[in-house]
Amino acid sequence: MPSPTMTLSISCPDQRGLVAKLAQFVYRYNGNIIHADHHTDAVAGIFLSRLEWELDGFGIPREQIGATFINYAQREKLFASWQGVRWQLRASDVPYRLAIWVSRQEHCLWDLILRQRAGDLPAEIPLILSNHEQMRPIAEQFGIDFHYIPVTPDTKPMAEAKQLQLLNDYKIDLVILAKYMQVLSPQFLEQFSQVINIHHSFLPAFAGANPYHRAHERGVKIIGATAHYATADLDEGPIIEQAVVPVSHRDTVADLIRKGKDLERIVLARAVRLHLQNRVLVYGNRTAVFT
Structure with missing residues (x-):
């Protein structure tokens, strides 16, 4: 060591x-x-x-x-x-405690867990949280506590109160939105601001939903992924890491999604590792990343 x-x-x-x-x-x-x-x-x-x-x-x-x-x-x-x-x-010998939040897409969840188990991410993962039940078997396979908290517009304040309580109970240092398809409220982020999100686009292009479909319609020649800190402004938080991959007119939407998922895994893992190594300094809505 x-x-x-x-x-x-x-x-x-x-x-x-x-x-x-x-x-x-x-x-x-x-x-x-x-x-x-x-x-x-x-x-x-x-x-x-x-x-x-x-x-x-x-x-x-x-x-x-x-x-x-x-x-x-x-x-x-x-x-x-x-x-x-x-x-x-x-x-350096005090590991961060991570909570991974996920909805229905599991590729980033698998990647983060396997990297942590391999020693590539110096951290503990005591908690997985989801607004769907289907990720529970993955958590149980690795002996990680799983909490299911459904979210609707009417129940969102109550759901976020439960989420904040879990973060406190588990002494979480960092939340990773690994394809968690819910928007965190400004009130939540005021109480817990250490949140990294992965967006399936090279921001600021194609912010919001369905970026691969919109990129395909636009005929772009590159697609990307962006890891950033979550803020009250959707997909506009300080950027930590980005990457792109070329695409062509022969690629279908399914091809773009497949290539994009590969990028999302890599970009999110890089951003989390940089945070764990204390290499990201935020000022205003920008970052200095000391690599």
Whole structure:
């Protein structure tokens, strides 16, 4: 097993000396930085940074790193103001807990479970949730708890209350909408915002329903898939990962759907892995992805 690491992710208003002061914090306590990525959006005036260092030999107990960093930032005037500063610490040996939400299409569900079982996704999957019963055998096959919560326009508020309670009960860090064909309400996302969705289109083209049929009608020469964070605006959340594949006039709608499903598996898995590695920083409706 690799040695555990700590990752510090920060987005804040840009100013001089941030890279040096962040590196100095790690060095001051005998930390060995193994990855350092930084980006400045000059138009937005935003600085984004991801620092990862080894915990072995680091001079601060991990449970005290957060408080020590706050004291250091205040003492060294790391930020001109804490307004607009977002930061997170995450240890590599503390696995994320995932909830996979799915409706009737199972291809992304199978792919995520098998990748997790193979060790490609460093996370735990204690919960599968669906608005249909037919995915229960897959969950039972892998010993994962399955919860069926039907959703109708009239029962949606009650259903989302049950969903939020389950996320709390299972201590879920991230929800993955693996072809979950329901729109989450703004009220839900206000209470739980860590949600990744896979959309079967290269957004912003063909947002909404039936993109492969619409792409076929339009005669496009490429189709794509997009993984993004869910927001109150349908299919307009910050984009994490995208990919495309060429198609031709000979391809039927069924061909597009088959090729699209392959892309959806790959794009969703890549996006989830990037999130689990703390490589995605969101600012506004954009992302910086440190690969």
